[in-house]
Amino acid sequence: MHATPSITPSPPPATGHFDVLGACPHDCPDTCSLRTTVQDGVAIQVHGNAAHAHTAGVLCTKVSRYTERTYHPERLRTPLKRSGPKGSGQYEEVSWDQALSDIAARLGKIAARNPEAILPYSYAGTMGLVQGDSMSARFFHKLGASLLDRTICAAAGGAALGYTLGGQMGMKIEFFAEADLILIWGSNAIASSVHFWRHVQTAKRQGAKVICIDPRKTETAEKCHEHIALRPGTDAALALSLMYELIQHDWLDHDYIARHTVGWDALKARALQWHPARAAEVCGIRVEQIENLARDYGQACKANKNAAIRLNYGMQRARGGGNAVRAVACLPALTGAWRQRAGGLHMSSSGVFPTNKAALQRPDLLGARTPRTINMSAIGEALLAPASAGFGPQVEALVVYNSNPVAVAPDSGQVVRGFAREDLFTVVLEHFQTDTADYADYILPATTQLEHWDIHTTYGHTDVLLNRPAIAPVGQARSNTAVFRELAVRMGFEESCFAEDDVAIVRQAFGDKIPFDELMEKGFASVPVPDAPFAEGGFPTPSGKCEFFSQRLFDAGQDGLPDYVANYEEARPGDLYPLAMISPPARNFLNSSFVNVKSLRDIEGEPLLEMHADDAAARGIANGETVRVFNGRGSYRCTVRTNGRARPGVVHGLGVWWRKLGLDGSNVNELTHQRLTDMGRAAAFYDCAVQVERSVSAPA
Numbered sequence: 001m002h003a004t005p006s007i008t009p010s011p012p013p014a015t016g017h018f019d020v021l022g023a024c025p026h027d028c029p030d031t032c033s034l035r036t037t038v039q040d041g042v043a044i045q046v047h048g049n050a051a052h053a054h055t056a057g058v059l060c061t062k063v064s065r066y067t068e069r070t071y072h073p074e075r076l077r078t079p080l081k082r083s084g085p086k087g088s089g090q091y092e093e094v095s096w097d098q099a100l101s102d103i104a105a106r107l108g109k110i111a112a113r114n115p116e117a118i119l120p121y122s123y124a125g126t127m128g129l130v131q132g133d134s135m136s137a138r139f140f141h142k143l144g145a146s147l148l149d150r151t152i153c154a155a156a157g158g159a160a161l162g163y164t165l166g167g168q169m170g171m172k173i174e175f176f177a178e179a180d181l182i183l184i185w186g187s188n189a190i191a192s193s194v195h196f197w198r199h200v201q202t203a204k205r206q207g208a209k210v211i212c213i214d215p216r217k218t219e220t221a222e223k224c225h226e227h228i229a230l231r232p233g234t235d236a237a238l239a240l241s242l243m244y245e246l247i248q249h250d251w252l253d254h255d256y257i258a259r260h261t262v263g264w265d266a267l268k269a270r271a272l273q274w275h276p277a278r279a280a281e282v283c284g285i286r287v288e289q290i291e292n293l294a295r296d297y298g299q300a301c302k303a304n305k306n307a308a309i310r311l312n313y314g315m316q317r318a319r320g321g322g323n324a325v326r327a328v329a330c331l332p333a334l335t336g337a338w339r340q341r342a343g344g345l346h347m348s349s350s351g352v353f354p355t356n357k358a359a360l361q362r363p364d365l366l367g368a369r370t371p372r373t374i375n376m377s378a379i380g381e382a383l384l385a386p387a388s389a390g391f392g393p394q395v396e397a398l399v400v401y402n403s404n405p406v407a408v409a410p411d412s413g414q415v416v417r418g419f420a421r422e423d424l425f426t427v428v429l430e431h432f433q434t435d436t437a438d439y440a441d442y443i444l445p446a447t448t449q450l451e452h453w454d455i456h457t458t459y460g461h462t463d464v465l466l467n468r469p470a471i472a473p474v475g476q477a478r479s480n481t482a483v484f485r486e487l488a489v490r491m492g493f494e495e496s497c498f499a500e501d502d503v504a505i506v507r508q509a510f511g512d513k514i515p516f517d518e519l520m521e522k523g524f525a526s527v528p529v530p531d532a533p534f535a536e537g538g539f540p541t542p543s544g545k546c547e548f549f550s551q552r553l554f555d556a557g558q559d560g561l562p563d564y565v566a567n568y569e570e571a572r573p574g575d576l577y578p579l580a581m582i583s584p585p586a587r588n589f590l591n592s593s594f595v596n597v598k599s600l601r602d603i604e605g606e607p608l609l610e611m612h613a614d615d616a617a618a619r620g621i622a623n624g625e626t627v628r629v630f631n632g633r634g635s636y637r638c639t640v641r642t643n644g645r646a647r648p649g650v651v652h653g654l655g656v657w658w659r660k661l662g663l664d665g666s667n668v669n670e671l672t673h674q675r676l677t678d679m680g681r682a683a684a685f686y687d688c689a690v691q692v693e694r695s696v697s698a699p700a
């Protein structure tokens with residue numbers, strides 16, 4: 001039915017029918033290989049590439065609608081200059097030349113006083129190494145701008161895995177298909193990594209038992225044999241009491257522990273303080289649930305069966321998120337589950353790629369300068385902070401790309417006040433006029449993945465993917481690299497790296513470590529990784545072992561052993577804000593991306609708060625009513641669903657809606673806070689206490 005993928009020249013031809021190989025740019029562990037069918041310069045359909053084993057010819061609903069997003073009538077097509085008050089969304093069209101010259105002049109003036117008053121803000125709108133951070137990073141390094149601590153997603157878990165296993169690596173995702181027991185711990189796989197779920201289904205068909213550990217009864221939890229709906233932020237208590245049971249029943253691999261771990265005696269003493277009765281109380285679950293889970297896991301490992309843990313990011317978005325990930329990551333070493341290729345644990349594979357970040361981002365352009373680092377998870381505070389000895393200069397200019405912080409960053413009240421500062425000069429590179437773009441002085445239209453070159457690693461599988469442009473840029477859109485290249489010219493930066501084109505940067509990402517010919521031909525290439533990386537130990541930690549006890553954490557003044565760290569906001573009955581709120585993503589959005597794609601928004605319907613029927617009844621709230629969710633930081637109106645997904649005491653404010661597409665111009669991040677996790681300085685989105693009441697006024 002489809003033409004064989006052909007190697008398309010750049011820019012792609014305006015006539016003819018052909019397929020172009022690319023990569024899904026989104027922040028999703030699946031990193032699918034795409035095949036885009038183009039007819040006379042128009043992308044007709046984006047398909048999953050059947051030749052790529054991980055993609056297996058299938059895309060999620062969101063990206064199979066990619067052409068709808070690409071040719072969306074509201075796609076930004078020209079540069080825009082603000083013509084009304086900040087936040088009003090009023091703009092006038094200007095030429096690229098005018099926009100870039102003015103931006104360069106404004107940044108140049110600030111940089112002459114103090115370049116650290118300039119802050120780049122970007123995240124994972126695209127995960128591409130080129131349009132993500134290459135020319136942009138070079139530009140800001142040369143300028144000497146403030147650095148950004150990119151903590152908003154996975155930093156707590158990433159740090160924790162580093163302390164415990166030595167890096168972001170573990171089981172290969174495809175071997176979950178061979179597992180006998182799978183624990184899906186803190187992940188709604190059906191929604192957020194559907195290609196991993198395929199492997200779970202294969203294992204299930206072959207008799208595997210699948211257990212989901214998640215406060216929410218997700219689509220995934222419904223399809224598992226068991227669901228343990230613990231209270232948010234209590235995973236470390238559960239993991240420690242599993243250890244208690246493993247010790248009591250001697251479901252341990254003493255040989256593996258002796259040869260490949262550090263700190264067992266101390267961890268054992270800690271775990272023995274966690275009788276299941278204590279953990280059950282903390283987690284709000286039954287003692288038998290802990291005993292049964294320990295038996296399933298311990299006996300499977302003892303019998304040399306394949307026991308695999310899919311650990312994901314839900315649990316690390318709380319104060320003790322790092323400790324929780326560490327506690328869980330100790331389990332496969334205690335039981336020797338790592339000995340099998342279909343046993344062990346997988347959180348992220350991002351650490352296996354030989355990426356040449358220095359070539360892409362050129363930190364050497366900083367020279368002897370060491371600019372301050374600003375944490376993206378507390379951007380509200382940073383934008384409102386006056387100049388001080390500790391903080392440095394006030395932030396005077398902000399350049400946002402690949403991110404929508406006004407919608408996705410915690411504590412929107414402060415974030416919005418920061419972005420609304422009339423004395424802040426803000427530039428936003430975007431596909432759409434997002435909540436963030438509404439506060440920009442200049443909005444610059446960006447190309448999408450169908451319109452630019454890129455190269456991708458992933459945090460799910462272990463392949464590198466190449467993305468080739470399939471169509472010419474829509475309207476006057478320019479790639480992020482093109483914008484920073486142009487700005488560099490206007491700033492008079494003369495280093496040759498500022499003249500490199502995107503294909504040259506693509507080639508620098510891996511040098512000759514990944515065969516470029518193979519990428520050009522197939523669209524992907526595998527990184528060689530051992531099938532069972534820790535079967536014989538060999539952890540890339542300082543000790544070479546799995547570090548139950550981490551000297552590095554201890555030296556940093558922290559507990560060297562994993563422990564249960566209670567949430568900042570425990571939300572107990574009788575508290576002013578007695579309900580614990582988590583805000584996991586809605587299935588048909590990707591963070592705040594796709595919220596403006598009508599066909600996907602129609603599936604989600606409206607901003608929802610899932611609530612247990614008893615909690616709703618106690619407040620006189622009926623299913624489907626509009627409610628006000630509030631705490632000391634703000635309030636948010638949405639529709640209640642007593643659909644059986646919430647446990648008592650916990651509510652789910654599904655994210656991340658565009659504020660301006662919600663019921664009252666706000667979203668769930670009105671309620672979240674800017675306090676950080678125990679490791680990785682990450683956002684604690686799911687550590688949030690709220691109250692809910694019937695909404696007295698009609699929605700705006």
Ligand SMILES: Nc1nc2c(c(=O)[nH]1)N[C@H]1C(S)=C(S)[C@@H](COP(=O)(O)OP(=O)(O)OC[C@H]3O[C@@H](n4cnc5c(=O)[nH]c(N)nc54)[C@H](O)[C@@H]3O)O[C@H]1N2
Binds near residue numbers: 186189192193232313
């Ligand atoms: N459709 C869709 N896919 C996505 C995304 C999206 O927005 N939409 N986002 C992408 C991004 S940016 C990321 S980082 C990944 C995230 O990948 P995952 O971490 O797999 O993300 P989620 O599906 O949000 O799963 C988090 C789950 O953790 C649960 N949870 C919340 N608090 C706790 C807790 O304290 N303990 C435990 N055990 N579970 C808890 C939530 O209910 C939710 O089901 O997904 C990516 N994929």
Ligand SMILES: Nc1nc2c(c(=O)[nH]1)N[C@H]1C(S)=C(S)[C@@H](COP(=O)(O)OP(=O)(O)OC[C@H]3O[C@@H](n4cnc5c(=O)[nH]c(N)nc54)[C@H](O)[C@@H]3O)O[C@H]1N2
Binds near residue numbers: 152432434584591672
């Ligand atoms: N309450 C709550 N808040 C959350 C979360 C949660 O679970 N609950 N999840 C958090 C997580 S895990 C994450 S990762 C963050 C995600 O936060 P972000 O990384 O900000 O992700 P998105 O909301 O998808 O916004 C990405 C933006 O980048 C734009 N973009 C995409 N490609 C390009 C490009 O090539 N060039 C340019 N210039 N722009 C591009 C898109 O149009 C989109 O508006 O949100 C966090 N916020």
Ligand code: SF4
Binds near residue numbers: 193
């Ligand atoms: S969002 Fe994830 S599942 Fe969907 S196409 Fe992209 S990589 Fe694949």
Ligand SMILES: [Mo]
Binds near residue numbers: 027152153154
């Ligand atoms: Mo994320």
